[in-house]
Amino acid sequence: MRTVGVLAKAAGLSPDGVRYYERLGLLRPLARSPGGYRLYGEEALDRLRFIRQAQALGLSLKEIRALVEAMEEGHPPCAEVRQVLKEKVALLDRRIAELTALRQALASRLAWAEAHPDVACDGRDRCVYLDPLDPGASSRV
Incomplete structure (x- = not known):
């Protein structure tokens, strides 16, 4: 003990x-x-x-508690564990896709910003490098 x-x-x-x-x-x-x-x-x-x-x-503590309860009731929670793992893998796949898209957007902005270092911002509440429109659109106005 x-x-x-x-x-x-x-x-x-x-x-x-x-x-x-x-x-x-x-x-x-x-x-x-x-x-x-x-x-x-x-x-x-x-x-x-x-x-x-x-x-x-x-796994969250809530998910772990459900598995522990199943074990304490005398049945192995193998099916539940597989389901939780499937859900975690699917969640990670979605997050990886989101992060990949974000990385591509940031890399594109950075490449444009580095190719156009002389573009002037208005010095107030916006920066053409972060403009929600096409980053090149502001320099053409």
Whole structure:
């Protein structure tokens, strides 16, 4: 049996981190010592490793809690994990596409700005390099 401090150290967490996961219902002590300290078994360390790995893969604590609840009900959450992973991959694909488009827009602006360093801005609330229209349109006016 491990106390919060010993468990936290073994898991690479702070004792407050362990207590936080407990408050969220992700972890439960097996017993209390005569002095009232929470005591955890070896499975608590496995649970903390599971939680940390799931977080490292982008799962939210809410998603992790649903998986933990399924495990505690006695059925492996494999189908749920696959679904969450599919959703995370799809989200990343969308974000990568958005970031790629943003990078292309920025690179295009930068290339135009570097090719036209003498274009004058009005010095107030706009810059032709950031103009929402075609960056070359302002220099032709």
